[in-house]
């Protein structure tokens with residue numbers, strides 16, 4: 001018997017959120033959030049302050065699971081899976097309020113994440129130290145590898161957080177405003193890095209207020225406003241969308 005009928009749909013998207021709802025007391029932070037993010041591309045998630053972007057990241061990573069609705073990873077419902085298990089399943093994240101080990105060096109930050117990943121994956125073949133060096137090089141921090149992270153400006157510190165997320169060999173990386181604190185040259189480098197990582201197959205879900213950066217790197221963009229997804233489309237479609245202009249681009253200008 002053939003394992004797949006021709007009429008069967010293609011593989012499910014790597015990440016799918018369907019009608020996710022999250023309330024804090026009487027506040028409906030998310031009332032209807034549906035999105036997909038797939039391998040090999042950067043997907044944007046934009047919206048005004050307080051729209052619910054970070055809340056959706058918390059629902060996806062399990063820090064604050066949805067009240068109702070679904071989060072699926074590669075077709076599997078993970079809505080009630082605990083955060084550390086989701087991380088092991090390949091969901092990595094960087095935070096809006098930078099979270100790094102300030103008293104450790106750049107290299108140590110990345111090494112710690114690699115060691116944790118090695119323990120999870122029980123993969124003793126991988127040379128975690130070599131992987132850390134590669135990642136540090138990749139995000140352009142080789143010259144700072146021995147510096148304590150709390151001595152660094154925000155831009156490089158954000159890159160440390162990114163290298164640390166990558167050291168867990170994720171399938172999807174959620175990034176919450178990684179561009180804030182980066183200067184123009186760093187933003188350019190960063191955009192190139194995101195595109196390269198996506199081309200290698202990683203799924204990236206990007207929350208970012210720098211609209212130009214979002215338009216440059218994202219294939220698809222979802223727009224949240226007051227906890228609801230009000231638009232979805234290519235950068236061009238989103239730029240032309242009247243509801244988006246009113247809700248987001250208008251206020252950001």
Ligand SMILES: Nc1ncnc2c1ncn2[C@@H]1O[C@H](COP(=O)(O)OP(=O)(O)OP(=O)(O)O)[C@@H](O)[C@H]1O
Nearest residue numbers: 024027029047048049050051052053054055056096
């Ligand atoms: N722990 C919490 N307790 C109560 N209300 C919360 C909590 N976290 C978020 N909210 C509220 O939920 C709504 C969505 O917040 P969220 O931080 O997800 O927005 P955001 O889109 O990430 O905004 P920003 O662009 O400013 O980061 C806001 O009204 C916020 O005040």
Ligand SMILES: [Mg+2]
Nearest residue numbers: 053054055096
């Ligand atoms: Mg936020």
